[in-house]
Amino acid sequence: MVSDLSKSKPFYTDVLGASIFREYGGDSIVLGFLGNWILLVTKGGPTVDKTNTEFLLPIDKNKVSHAFTIRVKDCQNSYELLKARGAKFITPPSTNGAETRCFFHDPDRHLFEISEYSS
Structure with missing residues (x-):
């Protein structure tokens, strides 16, 4: 919504x-x-x-019940592209093991994640 x-x-x-x-x-x-x-x-x-x-709508952008996750081939590149288009990220991409990911919100505070998995 x-x-x-x-x-x-x-x-x-x-x-x-x-x-x-x-x-x-x-x-x-x-x-x-x-x-x-x-x-x-x-x-x-x-x-x-x-x-x-x-x-x-989400009341508080820091308290969520779900996130929309988009799997990407290159998280850093996707981060740079979306940031240049106006997405406001919580943090730059962070790597933990085989996954690199970062998060941003839409205008209604819905949480989005872009995630790269390297096997």
Whole structure:
């Protein structure tokens, strides 16, 4: 869920490089990203198929329940590219064993990780 499509759309298209597949009435966008789909929707309450369930934005960017992880071939290169496009990283890439990774947030404080695994 996103709070404002006009703020989120440039992040997902210009920073991450996703492409717009379809937009629906100002409250949702379908994006193509690395051979997959990302659906951005604005606030929505319970529905017949998800009674008593509401989508909420993260309240505190330092307390998360999930992260969107993107596996990359070269974490340092991806970090430099995304940083140049405007992504604000928590730290530069860090290597622990065979994995190199770093984290950033979208405009609504959702946590993203780029991760390289070297075998």
